Structure formats: C-alpha cells, structure tokens
Amino acid sequence: MFAVEMKGITKAFGENIKANDSVDLSVRKGEIHAVVGENGAGKSTLMKILYGMYRPDKGKIFIGGSEKSIDSPSTAIKTGIGMVHQHFMLAGTLTVLENIILGDETTTVLGLIDKSSCRKRIKDIAEKFGINIDLDAKVENLSVGTQQKIEIIKILYRSAEILILDEPTAVLTPQESQELFFTLKELKSGGRTIILISHKLSEVLSVSDNITVLRHGKVAGTVESSTTNSGRLAEMIIGSRVEAFSEKSKPLPGEVILSVRELVVMNDKRSIAVNHLSFEIKTGEILGIAGVEGNGQKELIETISGMRKAVEGKVIVNGKPLNNKISIAHIPQDRQKYGMVSDYTIAENVMLGRQREEKFSTVFAIKNKNVFSYTDDLxxxxxxxxxxxxxxxxxxxxxxxxxxxxxxxxxxxxELIIASHPTRGLDIKAAGFVQRSLLDQRENGKGVLLVSSDLQELLLLSDRIAVIYNGKFSAILDPSLTNEVEIGKYMTGTQYNEQ
Ligand SMILES: Nc1ncnc2c1ncn2[C@@H]1O[C@H](COP(=O)(O)OP(=O)(O)OP(=O)(O)O)[C@@H](O)[C@H]1O
Ligand SMILES: [Mg+2]
Structure with missing residues (x-):
C-alpha cells in the first residue's frame, strides 16, 4: 500500500528552469523514504508540491490510493501531510507551546485557546516519541536541534500521518542527528510515513528503507537502501564516478595572522560564552574547531568577524587590533540571516561588502561590466x-x-578566512569542491579558522583541531593522531586537558 504516489509531476519556473520533469515518486505506508540529489536537482520543489505550496504544471498526486488536489498547505495538513522546511520557520520571540499551537485551526475555530489541554496533548506526543523539551522556553534561546524537534512536534500536533523533512540534519550535531533518527524510527514503528531529504549519504543509507535519486529534475532511479552503498549512490546522484579527494600538502605555516589573547565574550543571555581563550593561527594553516553547539564557538566567531564585542581580551589580525577597516572573509553559520539578501540578484550578492573594491567601482559608479563578468566566472x-x-x-x-x-x-x-560550516547543505560534489578550495587557500598562504559540526571534514582539512567546551579549549589535537571518538570525548567534557 502506498501512502504517497506522485505521478508525472512537472514544474517549470519561467522558460528556462524545469525544476521537476515527469517525476514519479512512490512511498510505501510506514517507510522512511529518502530523496537525494545534487543541489538544484528539484527535491525541495517536489516536496513543496506535495505540501501544496506550489501547484504542478502537470501530474497527479494520490494519497492512500485516492487522487487529491493539494492546493495549499492547509489542504495538505487536512490530508494528513506535514512538512519541516529546509529553513526553519518558527517565531523566535514566542514560547515553544505558542509556536506549536500557532495557526492551528482546531484551536482558532473555538475562538479561544485552551492552553492547558493543548499543553497536555503536546506533552503526550513528545513523551510518546521520546522528545524532551521545555514548553515554556522562548524559541530564540534554544539550540537548532531543539528547534527541529519543535517543528516535528508541531506537525504531529496537527495529526500528520505523512511527514516531510527537508534536510533536517544539515544543521544538527552528530549527537542531535542520532536523537532525530531515534524519533523517526519511533514514528515509523507507529505507522507514520516519512520522506527525508539529506545530502549525508551514510545517514540516508542507515535510516531509510528506500531511496529515490533526482538528477536535473528527473528521477535517476529508486533503490532499496540495503542493496546499495555510498559509492554507488554518489554515482547515481552526480551521474559519473566521484573523484577521490587528493591528499593535502605538508603544512608550511608562516607568520601569525590571527592572535586571540585572553578573550572573554558574553552570549545573548549575558553569561560567559568565551572564557579567557587564547590561540594563534598562522598563514598557511587551518585551525579546526570542534564542539557541541552552545559551547562558545558561535560567539567566538562573531567576535573575530566584528559582529560582537568582547568584554575582555584582544583580537589581533595581522599585527593590528581588530577594527572595521580590516577585511576578513567570513562564511557565516546562517547564510540567510548574515550571508545574503534574498531580494537581490546573484551579482548583487557577490558584491555585498565588496562594492568598494577598485575592480568593481569608481567613486561615482559601479562597473557593471566587471561585476557581471566576475560573477559569471564564479x-x-x-x-x-x-x-x-x-x-x-x-x-x-x-x-x-x-x-x-x-x-x-x-x-x-x-589573509584570514573564517569559515563556519562552509559545506552545510552542499551536495557531495560541491562539498568536495569547497573543501578543496579551502585547502588551496591554505596553500596560497591564507590562515583559516574552520568551525564545523562534521568531524570528518575537520579531520580532513585541519592542521590542528581545537575542541571547545564551556568556552575554553578542552584539547588541541593533531588530526593525524586522533579520531572522531576521541574528539567526541573532549566535546562532551568526559576528557579534558586545560590548554
Ligand atoms: N520560487 C522559485 N522561483 C524560481 N526558481 C526556483 C524557485 N524555487 C526553485 N527554483 C529553481 O528550481 C530548481 C530546483 O530547486 P530546488 O530548491 O527544488 O532544489 P533542491 O534539490 O532542493 O536543491 P538543494 O539541495 O540545494 O536544496 C533550481 O534551479 C532553483 O533555482
Ligand atoms: Mg532543497
């Protein structure tokens, strides 16, 4: 029995982009079905069609065997479909409880909200699926892992039988991902159907029953997870063999480019996030930072990139105290909030913060031709x-x-690059390309501070890995002499070397 059948789904944006091209997707009731594919392959579009956010140009959708016309998310919800989006949609200033019941029709029909019965229902749902959260906490103070759980409870609260999760683990730590998979398996054994989008192939292979691969808007195939492996899957995704990652060269550290001295930084709740931290990065070096989210890495990065003020200590870049004239490359953790302007074009976004560079402007005007050719090249x-x-x-x-x-x-x-989760949300090929680029930068004599929740990535790229715990480094490790298990122990504080 199929919970979802999408047949011949086609969706174009404008004249040139066919996001979905005659896509067939069949999902059995009670399975975890993964949808994978390159960036831009059409995964989110297909799921937004199923959730009623987009109308397909062609094609039919069957839910539980009968044809449905899903013309809006509220129709989708009534049909038993819920979706957790690639970019979260919670209201930060509201509490967990308020977010979950926000916009729920069963409560608004009554005209008043009976919070205590809502609270009880939410508690029951959370308990049943092994989710533990404080319903009265403000959402903006919670980790992304917890926000993710709230999104899931929110759709279960609306009685979803079919759950769509678009890259739920992109922003989670390995530990949080494990917790999420536990919840998904509980949901599955309770008869729920789950569609999961992810770029992390090992995850997809271990948690899903079947996998559908999209390539350039078309289905490249559907396979049973137990009959394939990550190499074969990668090949299906990009349509050719995946190149092995070339070894990184011997380190050639030069001058100190970043020096952090006894730095103390507060978090938004005004408690100490970075606690008398000192370290240096030299040119030609990548310093990786590992840590469970909430241990000060975010505040550290924000301070070095000039977005947050330190209360004590110094940040010295290339021999000078940090000031807003020093240009630092910064790939921010939250691309939508700090890295881009949605309404601007690609070219305008490429110019952000760079419009004064000589090649792009004179005192009087932007050199459009240069901007366009530069953007074309990128x-x-x-x-x-x-x-x-x-x-x-x-x-x-x-x-x-x-x-x-x-x-x-x-x-x-x-000369200094701060990269916060640089490969987050990238497909395997693009992630490999960005990792290679970071190594090229290191070979070109730049200093790189790399924060990543992907320990494989840290081991692959870093010359040293500093583990941050409670605002201090609990260890500085040599990647060639350590492994994920050891890093994990320092991350959780079960092992500690005062630095
Ligand atoms: N609202 C829109 N307007 C115009 N083009 C769009 C819109 N939404 C998606 N597209 C285009 O449709 C194509 C498929 O995008 P989609 O978001 O479905 O990809 P994806 O497989 O989810 O990729 P990723 O892994 O990067 O999230 C892309 O070329 C994208 O630019
Ligand atoms: Mg997507």
Missing part, C-alpha cells in the same frame, strides 16, 4: 545554478545560495 567555477547573474538569490536552491556566499568570501583579497 558561477562557472562554483557550478552555481541557474547560471544567470540576474536571477534573484531567494529563488535559488539552498545549496546554490550557499555556493554564492562561499564563492564571494573565498575570492576576497584577505
């Missing part, structure tokens, strides 16, 4: 799709937005 090198400088950033797929931000920052003329 589009080609970073394989940004669609390849059109005048397309609006907000219409790009998540991974392609990330490519624009990364390409802009990595081509700035700076």
């Amino acid at each position: 589009i080609e090198r970073y394989d940004i799709r669609p390849a059109d400088v005048e397309v609006v950033m907000g219409s790009l797929s998540g991974g392609n937005q990330q490519k624009v931000v990364v390409s802009r920052e990595l081509t700035k003329d700076t």
Whole structure:
C-alpha cells in the first residue's frame, strides 16, 4: 500500500528552469523514504508540491490510493501531510507551546485557546516519541536541534500521518542527528510515513528503507537502501564516478595572522560564552574547531568577524587590533540571516561588502561590466545554478545560495578566512569542491579558522583541531593522531586537558 504516489509531476519556473520533469515518486505506508540529489536537482520543489505550496504544471498526486488536489498547505495538513522546511520557520520571540499551537485551526475555530489541554496533548506526543523539551522556553534561546524537534512536534500536533523533512540534519550535531533518527524510527514503528531529504549519504543509507535519486529534475532511479552503498549512490546522484579527494600538502605555516589573547565574550543571555581563550593561527594553516553547539564557538566567531564585542581580551589580525577597516572573509553559520539578501540578484550578492573594491567601482559608479563578468566566472567555477547573474538569490536552491556566499568570501583579497560550516547543505560534489578550495587557500598562504559540526571534514582539512567546551579549549589535537571518538570525548567534557 502506498501512502504517497506522485505521478508525472512537472514544474517549470519561467522558460528556462524545469525544476521537476515527469517525476514519479512512490512511498510505501510506514517507510522512511529518502530523496537525494545534487543541489538544484528539484527535491525541495517536489516536496513543496506535495505540501501544496506550489501547484504542478502537470501530474497527479494520490494519497492512500485516492487522487487529491493539494492546493495549499492547509489542504495538505487536512490530508494528513506535514512538512519541516529546509529553513526553519518558527517565531523566535514566542514560547515553544505558542509556536506549536500557532495557526492551528482546531484551536482558532473555538475562538479561544485552551492552553492547558493543548499543553497536555503536546506533552503526550513528545513523551510518546521520546522528545524532551521545555514548553515554556522562548524559541530564540534554544539550540537548532531543539528547534527541529519543535517543528516535528508541531506537525504531529496537527495529526500528520505523512511527514516531510527537508534536510533536517544539515544543521544538527552528530549527537542531535542520532536523537532525530531515534524519533523517526519511533514514528515509523507507529505507522507514520516519512520522506527525508539529506545530502549525508551514510545517514540516508542507515535510516531509510528506500531511496529515490533526482538528477536535473528527473528521477535517476529508486533503490532499496540495503542493496546499495555510498559509492554507488554518489554515482547515481552526480551521474559519473566521484573523484577521490587528493591528499593535502605538508603544512608550511608562516607568520601569525590571527592572535586571540585572553578573550572573554558574553552570549545573548549575558553569561560567559568565551572564557579567557587564547590561540594563534598562522598563514598557511587551518585551525579546526570542534564542539557541541552552545559551547562558545558561535560567539567566538562573531567576535573575530566584528559582529560582537568582547568584554575582555584582544583580537589581533595581522599585527593590528581588530577594527572595521580590516577585511576578513567570513562564511557565516546562517547564510540567510548574515550571508545574503534574498531580494537581490546573484551579482548583487557577490558584491555585498565588496562594492568598494577598485575592480568593481569608481567613486561615482559601479562597473557593471566587471561585476557581471566576475560573477559569471564564479558561477562557472562554483557550478552555481541557474547560471544567470540576474536571477534573484531567494529563488535559488539552498545549496546554490550557499555556493554564492562561499564563492564571494573565498575570492576576497584577505589573509584570514573564517569559515563556519562552509559545506552545510552542499551536495557531495560541491562539498568536495569547497573543501578543496579551502585547502588551496591554505596553500596560497591564507590562515583559516574552520568551525564545523562534521568531524570528518575537520579531520580532513585541519592542521590542528581545537575542541571547545564551556568556552575554553578542552584539547588541541593533531588530526593525524586522533579520531572522531576521541574528539567526541573532549566535546562532551568526559576528557579534558586545560590548554
Ligand atoms: N520560487 C522559485 N522561483 C524560481 N526558481 C526556483 C524557485 N524555487 C526553485 N527554483 C529553481 O528550481 C530548481 C530546483 O530547486 P530546488 O530548491 O527544488 O532544489 P533542491 O534539490 O532542493 O536543491 P538543494 O539541495 O540545494 O536544496 C533550481 O534551479 C532553483 O533555482
Ligand atoms: Mg532543497
């Protein structure tokens, strides 16, 4: 029995982009079905069609065997379909409880909200699926892992039988991902059907029953997860063999480019986030930072990139105290909030913060021709799709937005690069390309501070890995002499070396 059947789904945006091209997707009731594919392959579009956010140009949708016309998210919800989006949609200033019941029709029909019965129902749902959260906490103070859980409870609260999760683990730590998978398996054994989008192939292979691969808007195939492996899956996704990652060269550290001295920084709740931290990065070196989110890495990065003020200590870049004239390349953790302007075109986004560079402007005007040719070059090198400088950033797929931000920052003329989760949301090929670019920057004598929740990535790229715990480094490790398990122990504080 199929919970969902999408047949011949076609959806075009404008004349040139066919996001979905005669897509067939069949999802059995009670299975976890993964949808994978390159950035821009059409995954989110297909799911937005199922959730009633977009109308297909062609094609039919059957839910539980009968044809449905899903013309809006509220119809989708009534049909038993819920979706957790690639970019979260919670209201930060409201509490967990308020977010979950917000906009729920069963409560608004009554005209008044009976919070205590809502609270009880939410508690029951959370308990049943092993989710533990404080319903009265303000959402903006919660980790992304917890926000993710709230999104899931929110759709279960609306009695969803079919759950769509668009890249739910992109922003989660490995530990949080494990918790999420536990919840998904509980949901599955309770008879729920789950459609999961992810770029993390090992995850997809371990948690899903079947996998559908999209390539350029078409189905490249559906396979049973137990009969394939990550190499074969990668090949299906990109349509050719995946190149092995070339070894990084011997480190050639030069001058100190970043020096952090006894730094103390507060978080938004005014407690100490970074606690008397000192370290240095030299040119030609990548310092990786590992840590469970909430241990000060975010505040550290924000301070070095000039977005947050330190209460004590110093940040010295290239021998000078940090000031707003020093240009630093920064790939921010939250691309949509700090890395881009949705309503601007790709070219305008490439210019953000760089409009004063000589090659792009005179005192009087922007040199449009240069801007366009420069952007064209980035589009080609970073394989940004669609390849059109005048397309609006907000219409790009998540991974392609990330490519624009990364390409802009990595081509700035700076000696220091701060990269916060640079490959988040990128497909395997694009992620490999960005990792290679970071190594190239290191070989070109730049200093790189890399924060990543992907420990494989830290091990692959870093010359040293500093583990941050409670605002201090609990260890500085040599990647060639350590592994994920050891890093994990320092991350959770079960092992600690005062630095
Ligand atoms: N609202 C829109 N307007 C115009 N083009 C769009 C819109 N939404 C998506 N597209 C285009 O449709 C194509 C598919 O995008 P989609 O977001 O479905 O990709 P995806 O597979 O989810 O990629 P990613 O892994 O990067 O999230 C892309 O070329 C994208 O630019
Ligand atoms: Mg997407």
